[in-house]
Structure formats: C-alpha cells, structure tokens
Amino acid sequence: MIRNTSVQRIAIFGGSFDPIHHGHLISAMDCLEQMALEKIIFMPCARSPFKKTNPIASAQDRLEMIRLAIKPFKKFELSSFELQSPAPSYSIHTAKAFQKLFQQIELFWIIGSDQVQGLPKWKEFAELIKIVKFIVVPRAGFPFEKKSYLRILPTSRYIDISSSEIRERVKKNLPVIHLLPSAVFRYIKKHSIYLPNKTDNEQKA
Numbered sequence: 001m002i003r004n005t006s007v008q009r010i011a012i013f014g015g016s017f018d019p020i021h022h023g024h025l026i027s028a029m030d031c032l033e034q035m036a037l038e039k040i041i042f043m044p045c046a047r048s049p050f051k052k053t054n055p056i057a058s059a060q061d062r063l064e065m066i067r068l069a070i071k072p073f074k075k076f077e078l079s080s081f082e083l084q085s086p087a088p089s090y091s092i093h094t095a096k097a098f099q100k101l102f103q104q105i106e107l108f109w110i111i112g113s114d115q116v117q118g119l120p121k122w123k124e125f126a127e128l129i130k131i132v133k134f135i136v137v138p139r140a141g142f143p144f145e146k147k148s149y150l151r152i153l154p155t156s157r158y159i160d161i162s163s164s165e166i167r168e169r170v171k172k173n174l175p176v177i178h179l180l181p182s183a184v185f186r187y188i189k190k191h192s193i194y195l196p197n198k199t200d201n202e203q204k205a
C-alpha cells in the first residue's frame with residue numbers, strides 16, 4: 001500500500017450506484033469545485049445497511065458502469081473496497097481504512113439530503129463524525145437542518161434523478177438516455193440489466 005504524506009481534502013461518495021446517473025455526477029462535480037476537494041472516490045457498497053435487498057445489478061456491473069461514467073473526470077476515482085467485504089457496508093469501516101491510508105487527510109463523505117435524517121443511526125455515528133464531515137447535496141422533498149457534522153454547498157441545486165426511476169423506466173421500456181451517461185446506457189442495454197424478465201434474486205450481487 002502506498003502512503004501519501006501531503007494533506008489532502010478527499011471525499012468518499014458512497015452509494016449503491018444501481019445505476020450511476022447524472023444526479024451523482026453533477027453532485028460530485030459541485031462538491032469537488034465548491035468544497036475545494038483534491039479528489040472524489042466513488043465507493044459502491046455491497047449493500048446499504050438500511051436497504052433490505054441487494055442491488056439489482058451485480059457488483060461487477062456497478063463497478064464497470066461507474067468506471068465508464070467517471071472516465072472523462074480527472075479527479076474522480078473508483079474504489080472496490082466495500083465490494084471486497086460482506087454486506088452490509090458500514091461507512092465507519094471504510095472511513096477508518098481510508099484515514100489509515102493517508103498520514104494527513106481531511107476526509108469528507110458526500111450524501112444526498114435524503115440521508116440526513118437517518119445519519120445518527122449509522123453504525124458508530126459518534127466515532128464516524130470524528131473522522132468525516134458530511135457534505136450534503138440537496139434533494140427535492142428532503143429539507144434538513146444545519147448540524148456541526150454537516151457541510152453545506154454554498155451554491156446548490158436540485159437534480160431530480162434517481163437510480164430507482166431509471167430502473168423503473170428500463171423495466172417499462174421508457175427512454176433513460178437523458179438521465180445517465182451514454183456509455184452507461186449502452187452498457188445497460190448490452191448486458192440486459194434491469195429488464196422485467198429478470199427477478200431481483202437472479203440479479204443479486
């Protein structure tokens with residue numbers, strides 16, 4: 001493992017990314033620019049702790065879709081760290097591991113505002129907020145209050161796109177090309193992901 005000795009402002013962007021979409025990419029770029037981050041690490045989870053079912057697309061497909069989506073962005077990186085451990089993926093484990101990787105790091109964790117209310121229920125929350133500060137990207141319908149552990153973008157915007165909408169639209173054979181990068185769209189088509197004939201169990205990670 002290579003150790004980095006300079007102080008860096010790094011954010012982890014954790015999620016199911018089932019699939020990654022323009023909402024994720026716009027949020028990440030807004031965070032990068034407005035919070036003066038050095039880089040953003042996209043961190044697909046095995047399964048989010050509060051979600052009862054596994055993602056529909058396999059871990060390999062979600063990784064590949066993220067790889068394709070972030071290719072044009074120099075400061076976006078991808079990690080398979082959470083996919084190498086059994087579900088669920090607890091952010092405290094990831095945060096501790098990344099803190100150890102760097103000698104001096106200011107670590108952030110990007111979330112949509114739909115996550116803010118449930119944050120205090122995250123595993124080892126008191127410990128987690130000693131390691132990361134959460135950068136909140138607003139989502140329509142999810143207002144939130146300021147807290148010491150939250151960082152709010154100076155100029156924020158709403159991007160009303162979700163992975164669940166995309167999955168539903170693919171199932172119904174409705175267009176989704178406007179909601180995600182075209183390389184991801186082509187990947188979904190080529191590998192027949194999110195089609196109605198595949199049950200959730202058949203498609204589990």
Ligand SMILES: Nc1ncnc2c1ncn2[C@@H]1O[C@H](COP(=O)(O)OP(=O)(O)OP(=O)(O)O)[C@@H](O)[C@H]1O
Pocket residue numbers: 014015016017018023024027110111112113114115137138139159160161162163164165
């Ligand atoms: N359009 C968006 N605007 C702001 N934040 C978003 C947006 N989409 C997702 N996020 C945030 O990105 C993180 C990862 O989200 P996730 O991969 O679960 O996507 P999602 O679109 O919320 O998925 P689903 O619809 O399946 O719940 C979460 O913190 C979520 O709140």
Ligand SMILES: O=C(O)c1ccc[n+]([C@@H]2O[C@H](COP(=O)([O-])O)[C@@H](O)[C@H]2O)c1
Pocket residue numbers: 013014015016017043045047048049050051089090091092121122123
């Ligand atoms: O650590 C926790 O307890 C915890 C609880 C809920 C969500 N998370 C993380 O939050 C990220 C977004 O999750 P989700 O549900 O929007 O896919 C993902 O990286 C999850 O692992 C983490």
